[in-house]
Amino acid sequence: MIQNTNVTKLNTWRTTILLSSLIVFAFGLISCSSDGGSGGGSTVTTPSNLVLTAQVFGTSTQNPNGDGSGTVNFNFNATNATSYKIALGDGVTQDVSSGVYSYTYTTSGTTNFKVFVSAYNGANFISTSITINVYVAPTTVWSDEFNIDGAPNNSKWGYDVGGGGWGNNEAQNYTNRADNVIIQGGVLKIIIKKENYQGSNYTSARLLTKGKFSFKYGKVEMRAKLPSGGGTWPALWMLGDNISTTPWPACGEIDMMEHVGNQLNKIFGTLHYTGHSGGNADSTTLTVSTATTDFHIYSIDWRADAIKFYVDNQLFKTFVNTSSLPFNQNFFLIFNCAIGGDFGGAIDPNFASSTFEIDYVRVYN
Known part of the structure; x- marks a missing residue:
């Protein structure tokens, strides 16, 4: 009996110790799981x-x-x-x-x-x-107001010169002579002439900012009066700055304004890129009844998601831009007037001369 009593006391002591340990452990769990705690395993209140x-x-x-x-x-x-x-x-x-x-x-x-x-x-x-x-508010990042008479500013403009059709069977020979390109009275004049010159029957000019200025995205605005006559083909356009390493059309081309004298007063806004070049280009037109007799403002709003084309602030074309297209890199500007060729068409046999006049060009951020 004495032995059994001692066993009972021993079992009671063991039970007490075990219960105490369980209580301490449970309290520890409660403390660690309280809201707002910062210790390991804590639950944080969601805002x-x-x-x-x-x-x-x-x-x-x-x-x-x-x-x-x-x-x-x-x-x-x-x-x-x-x-x-x-x-x-x-x-x-x-x-x-x-x-x-x-x-x-x-x-x-x-x-x-x-x-x-x-x-x-x-x-x-x-x-x-x-x-x-x-x-x-837009800020001007580059412009030319053409306010100084004489040759265009050579810090801003270079020239493409020569003949050979320019890939479109065009008839002109481009020069940098004052006979074909000059600033007079605050206007840049590109003069298309019928004359024999270095094997060509016509002369004109093609100015570009390649190697001098290029940009990615922004608003481009030009005020211009277009030449007239069957076969004339004036253009205000842009090419990808990487054209030397990525040949056309993969470099991309943005034609802000094109006009052909054989389709009088029809303004073209066009994009060329892989799969969409030449006759398969992405193009939209707008009729401007006084394109060759009055000055009009031609502009684009070029962004990562879209390129929008305007004449006198009238939207006439919206092109959806994506990261897979070449229109997300620097481009440079080109002004020229071709005559004849695949797009210019038949040249009026009575054509003698006409002038493409550009009042200003401005590039905004």
């Missing part, structure tokens, strides 16, 4: 009540999308958030510690941006978004 607002700087009744600075002030707040991430809708994403952030957009014109904000607590987060319209 909630995320609010995002935006104020476009300089907004007024007259300027509903801002004053042109492109600056936007963002405010965001969420319960239990320790940090934020904002995606600004133009490809830029920023980590932000506080709920106040200011950003300046640079895409010229009025653009619609969808802005996302995520509020974080550890790995947990919630997100929301808003859409804003922002006006950014």
